[in-house]
Amino acid sequence: xxxxxxxxxxxxxxxIGALGRASTVGFQSLAGLPRRGDMTLLLKQVYQIxxxxxxxxxxxxxxxxxxxxxxxxxxxxxxxxxxxxxxxVALVLLRELGPVVTxxxxxxxxxxxxxxxxxxxxxxxxxSSMEMMGVDPLHRIVAPRLWAGIICMPLLTAxxxxxxxxxxxxxxxxxxxxxxxxxxxxMQDGVQRxxxxxxxxxxxxxxxxxxxxxxxxxxxxxxxxxxxxxVATTKTVVYSSVAxxxxxxxxxxxxxxxxN
Amino acid sequence: MRRLFLFCGLGVLSAIATAAASDARAVxxxxxxxxxxxxxxxxxxxxxxxxxxxxxxxxxxxxTIDFDTFSRGVMAVYYKRATPAQRExxxxxxxxxxxxxxxxxxxxxxxxxxxxxxxxxxxxxxxxDSVKMEVHSKEGKVxxxxxxxxxxxxxxxxxxxxxxxxxxxxxxxxxQFASAMNAPENKGSLDAVxxxxxxxxxHIDPATQGxxxxxxxxx
Amino acid sequence: xxxIEISVGAFVLAGILCLVFLAFRVSGVGVGDTSGGSYLLNxxxxxxxxxxxxxxxxxxxxxxxxxxxxxxxxxxxxxxVTMQVSQEVANLPVDxxxxxxxxxxxxxxxxxxxxxxEETVLHNGDTITNTQGALGLEGxxxxxxxxxxxx
Numbered sequence: 325x326x327x328x329x330x331x332x333x334x335x336x337x338x339x340i341g342a343l344g345r346a347s348t349v350g351f352q353s354l355a356g357l358p359r360r361g362d363m364t365l366l367l368k369q370v371y372q373i374x375x376x377x378x379x380x381x382x383x384x385x386x387x388x389x390x391x392x393x394x395x396x397x398x399x400x401x402x403x404x405x406x407x408x409x410x411x412x413v414a415l416v417l418l419r420e421l422g423p424v425v426t427x428x429x430x431x432x433x434x435x436x437x438x439x440x441x442x443x444x445x446x447x448x449x450x451x452s453s454m455e456m457m458g459v460d461p462l463h464r465i466v467a468p469r470l471w472a473g474i475i476c477m478p479l480l481t482a483x484x485x486x487x488x489x490x491x492x493x494x495x496x497x498x499x500x501x502x503x504x505x506x507x508x509x510x511m512q513d514g515v516q517r518x519x520x521x522x523x524x525x526x527x528x529x530x531x532x533x534x535x536x537x538x539x540x541x542x543x544x545x546x547x548x549x550x551x552x553x554x555v556a557t558t559k560t561v562v563y564s565s566v567a568x569x570x571x572x573x574x575x576x577x578x579x580x581x582x583x584n
Numbered sequence: 585m586r587r588l589f590l591f592c593g594l595g596v597l598s599a600i601a602t603a604a605a606s607d608a609r610a611v612x613x614x615x616x617x618x619x620x621x622x623x624x625x626x627x628x629x630x631x632x633x634x635x636x637x638x639x640x641x642x643x644x645x646x647x648t649i650d651f652d653t654f655s656r657g658v659m660a661v662y663y664k665r666a667t668p669a670q671r672e673x674x675x676x677x678x679x680x681x682x683x684x685x686x687x688x689x690x691x692x693x694x695x696x697x698x699x700x701x702x703x704x705x706x707x708x709x710x711x712x713d714s715v716k717m718e719v720h721s722k723e724g725k726v727x728x729x730x731x732x733x734x735x736x737x738x739x740x741x742x743x744x745x746x747x748x749x750x751x752x753x754x755x756x757x758x759x760q761f762a763s764a765m766n767a768p769e770n771k772g773s774l775d776a777v778x779x780x781x782x783x784x785x786x787h788i789d790p791a792t793q794g795x796x797x798x799x800x801x802x803x
Numbered sequence: 804x805x806x807i808e809i810s811v812g813a814f815v816l817a818g819i820l821c822l823v824f825l826a827f828r829v830s831g832v833g834v835g836d837t838s839g840g841s842y843l844l845n846x847x848x849x850x851x852x853x854x855x856x857x858x859x860x861x862x863x864x865x866x867x868x869x870x871x872x873x874x875x876x877x878x879x880x881x882x883x884v885t886m887q888v889s890q891e892v893a894n895l896p897v898d899x900x901x902x903x904x905x906x907x908x909x910x911x912x913x914x915x916x917x918x919x920x921e922e923t924v925l926h927n928g929d930t931i932t933n934t935q936g937a938l939g940l941e942g943x944x945x946x947x948x949x950x951x952x953x954x
Contacts, residue, residue: 364804367807367808367811368807370811370814370815371807371810371811371814374811374814375810375811375813375814378814414829418825418829478818479814479815479817479818479819479821480818482818482819482821482822482825483817483818483821485821485825486821486824486825487821489825489829508828511829512828512829512830513859513866515829515830516830516857517826517830520830521825521826521829521830525822656898656919656920656921657898657919657920657933659920660896660917660918660919660920661918661919661920662920663920664920704879705878705879712932732932732933745933747935750849750850750935750936750938751935751938752900752902752933752934752935754900754933755900755902755917755933755935758900758917758919759917762917
């Protein structure tokens with residue numbers, strides 16, 4: 325009995341310790357003025373994290389937009405409101421699916437890659453060599469990846485939303501025959517810049533920070549073995565996904581609080 | 585709803601009967617009382633001489649409703665395009681149309697209670713006022729009626745719009761007129777619409793103009 | 804390295820273009836977006852159930868403004884709605900009507916302006932008194948039933 329309590333305590337303390345280390349890593353990476361050569365590092369990371377994620381983002385966006393249009397059309401047709409499919413799809417994407425799905429895909433593709441990379445550097449002693457040479461690995465390795473993640477998420481979300489809406493338009497207007505004027509007009513009438521687009525982009529920004537932070541920390545904190553890297557990568561994906569979904573719920577409550 | 589519309593017509597007719605009251609509310613009050621009397625009497629001779637009843641009603645109507653303002657409100661944007669002759673014809677058609685459509689049903693009025701509510705606060709404008717009335721039907725339902733009154737140059741208050749149970753009758757007719765002007769069979773001709781106005785009144789029921797089907801149909 | 808620079812630039816550009824697309828083609832002309840400026844009109848209603856701030860204001864079916872504010876006149880127990888109307892619709896007669904209607908079957912409420920026939924026009928800050936408020940479903944059912952009953 326006591327043994328279980330002790331294990332629980334150890335686990336909880338371990339968690340709090342990890343949070344502490346994560347905060348240290350986070351702040352120390354972000355602090356410090358940018359130096360020459362930092363832009364090149366950042367650029368490379370934006371490429372690795374952002375550009376290379378485009379394929380999965382675009383493909384998923386198109387599919388999701390198309391499916392939303394299909395399903396939405398069927399249900400709305402029952403009450404004769406097919407023209408609202410544009411508005412419905414746009415609102416769902418901009419407010420919820422866009423930031424969340426992009427976040428999940430981002431965590432799975434870019435987040436895990438970042439964790440693996442940093443973890444491997446740790447396991448092969450590259451990080452410690454850097455320290456010995458007087459180069460701060462937090463500044464050189466971790467910070468660019470962290471900033472790149474924060475920058476890429478909103479951009480990827482915007483691209484995701486646009487492609488998804490485009491996909492839904494192709495399915496709705498060209499395939500299912502919804503009137504183009506009604507489709508786009510209804511959407512423009514009902515979508516609000518700040519309420520829907522703005523708040524959705526805030527969500528994606530928050531997700532970007534959280535996912536990048538988790539990815540970077542898990543890599544930096546990993547056990548320097550092959551198994552350690554694998555565990556860290558898995559943790560990144562799992563923690564990021566849970567965090568995205570939980571934060572989405574909280575942010576939705578806070579931002580769209582008045583549900584009357 | 586038709587009956588309700590009548591009750592308000594009652595109020596209107598009453599307003600007419602005692603035209604020169606200086607207080608708008610008094611006008612409605614007195615007129616309602618007078619009109620109830622007219623109807624009671626009308627029930628006795630209507631079968632033999634309906635025209636007499638309609639004529640009495642029309643005579644009572646003429647001085648108390650501000651038909652100029654009312655018609656102008658119904659013709660709305662088309663008022664400017666109409667010649668004085670057309671405007672006069674419209675007023676005449678409107679009046680006789682209303683009497684023909686709702687006149688007979690006035691006789692259905694029994695002992696429903698009519699309460700003219702006291703003014704809650706003085707009107708902000710010196711020449712405008714609104715009077716609230718309640719019609720208590722036999723089933724116990726209460727229908728609110730609001731008369732929009734206007735003080736004419738001759739010092740008497742006249743009604744220029746009615747809101748029955750939340751439905752703005754002037755606006756309803758305004759929409760009907762606009763629909764008629766846009767209807768393909770009338771080809772945008774003021775004369776065609778004015779000539780057919782009596783028929784139009786007979787066929788629309790203000791109560792249905794608020795329902796979803798007719799609302800979207802008017803759009 | 805050059806490919807990396809170009810592709811990152813293209814990526815960021817694509818992202819920004821998408822944001823522009825979302826801002827202008829997905830969300831539409833809102834209040835304050837009308838190029839000609841706008842002016843304020845008030846309207847008093849007995850019931851504004853279902854109307855919200857940013858509900859649209861339309862004339863002959865065209866959106867010409869938005870609801871800017873919904874308040875209450877405690878003296879008369881009426882709702883006062885402040886609308887921001889496009890300057891392009893400037894010469895509305897003083898007896899213009901304002902009706903609260905429902906968009907289609909499931910849609911939200913909006914205000915429909917129906918111009919009147921008076922000579923004098925409404926100016927910035929004037930109040931429309933010729934109004935009709937939101938007709939609740941129960942009220943319509945009541946009216947329908949009493950209509951059936953009287954026939």
